[in-house]
Amino acid sequence: MTDNKPDIPRWTLTRYLIEQRRRFPGASGDLNALLLDIALACKAIARIVARGALAEGGPAAGDTNVQGEEQKPLDVLSNQLFLRMNEWSGHLAGLASEEMELPQPIPEAYPRGKYLLVFDPLDGSSNIDVNVAVGSIFSILRAPAELIAGEHELCEADFLQPGAAQVAAGYAIYGPATMLVLTVGEGTVGFTLDPELGEFLLTHPALRVPEQTREFAINSSNSRFWEPPVKRYVDECLAGKVGARGKDFNMRWIASMVAEAHRILMRGGVFLYPRDSKDVSKPGRLRLLYEANPIALLMEQAGGRASTGRQPMLGVVPSSLHQRIPLVFGSRDEVERIERYHHEPAPDVAPAPLFAPRSLFRD
Numbered sequence: 493m494t495d496n497k498p499d500i501p502r503w504t505l506t507r508y509l510i511e512q513r514r515r516f517p518g519a520s521g522d523l524n525a526l527l528l529d530i531a532l533a534c535k536a537i538a539r540i541v542a543r544g545a546l547a548e549g550g551p552a553a554g555d556t557n558v559q560g561e562e563q564k565p566l567d568v569l570s571n572q573l574f575l576r577m578n579e580w581s582g583h584l585a586g587l588a589s590e591e592m593e594l595p596q597p598i599p600e601a602y603p604r605g606k607y608l609l610v611f612d613p614l615d616g617s618s619n620i621d622v623n624v625a626v627g628s629i630f631s632i633l634r635a636p637a638e639l640i641a642g643e644h645e646l647c648e649a650d651f652l653q654p655g656a657a658q659v660a661a662g663y664a665i666y667g668p669a670t671m672l673v674l675t676v677g678e679g680t681v682g683f684t685l686d687p688e689l690g691e692f693l694l695t696h697p698a699l700r701v702p703e704q705t706r707e708f709a710i711n712s713s714n715s716r717f718w719e720p721p722v723k724r725y726v727d728e729c730l731a732g733k734v735g736a737r738g739k740d741f742n743m744r745w746i747a748s749m750v751a752e753a754h755r756i757l758m759r760g761g762v763f764l765y766p767r768d769s770k771d772v773s774k775p776g777r778l779r780l781l782y783e784a785n786p787i788a789l790l791m792e793q794a795g796g797r798a799s800t801g802r803q804p805m806l807g808v809v810p811s812s813l814h815q816r817i818p819l820v821f822g823s824r825d826e827v828e829r830i831e832r833y834h835h836e837p838a839p840d841v842a843p844a845p846l847f848a849p850r851s852l853f854r855d
Contacts (some may be wrong), residue, residue: 616747619747625751631660663786709755721836767801
């Protein structure tokens with residue numbers, strides 16, 4: 493028997509956003525238009541990244557960003573693309589980027605909108621030289637009413653909202669295919685860029701993170717700096733079937749936040765970049781506003797969980813624009829286990845004997 497159902501074209505990003513807007517008859521459409529501007533910036537960056545060493549433009553490497561990290565040419569160029577494609581349309585009251593020390597106000601020549609855009613224009617750019625997947629991460633917040641009314645100028649405090657206040661969040665990943673993964677508060681969905689049409693098409697309409705997993709991702713070179721709960725968790729995973737978990741785990745580490753998040757959304761797993769003692773001035777390594785919050789919203793909307801290890805990530809109130817924080821996200825059961833280990837007393841460990849057992853015979 494043949495299937496006589498007609499072929500139904502995949503939804504474009506535009507149609508998906510229109511269908512979402514129809515659920516709210518009073519919506520102005522500004523959010524839809526803003527997301528399409530962001531998608532256009534991501535398309536432009538994807539085109540440049542795909543050219544690799546053939547790409548031109550941008551300053552020479554060697555400059556540093558506000559965190560003191562070396563800026564590669566594509567970091568700066570990607571930041572400029574995000575700014576230029578989003579500042580003019582009248583949907584934003586301001587922007588903040590990982591690459592800029594201060595928030596970017598909307599130029600006086602353009603109208604001021606009701607949203608704030610927070611973004612990391614090119615996450616994982618240190619991997620570009622070895623052709624590993626990189627991406628752009630973004631978060632959309634509502635601008636304070638006083639800012640919209642013009643009662644004060646854009647300032648850092650306008651952006652210091654907890655992750656639960658995000659209106660939308662997402663990332664674009666530039667790999668074998670370019671994908672846009674998005675949430676507007678009704679689940680997490682994935683779009684794949686059709687290079688012939690130049691459109692993002694809906695290919696993953698309901699991404700879900702499995703509650704359980706056998707994969708974890710962590711930078712084990714920092715193990716000597718980990719806190720006891722993290723050491724306990726990783727040791728149990730490494731012990732495999734004969735250990736407390738009773739199953740074998742695989743370890744992954746890409747060192748690209750977008751790539752790590754994408755793998756977990758597609759097949760499950762847990763990612764840890766925990767607090768450590770390597771640098772006591774930094775309670776964590778990842779940026780709360782530019783990385784942790786948008787990834788946390790995507791994970792939670794896909795049925796996963798995101799945490800500092802001690803508390804839910806989306807409940808953290810930021811204290812500064814470039815605040816760093818520990819981050820654990822992925823399969824819900826594993827993240828909850830890690831949180832539980834942080835709140836439980838450390839298990840008793842038998843002291844090591846002063847002398848090793850000796851024998852006349854060797855194995």
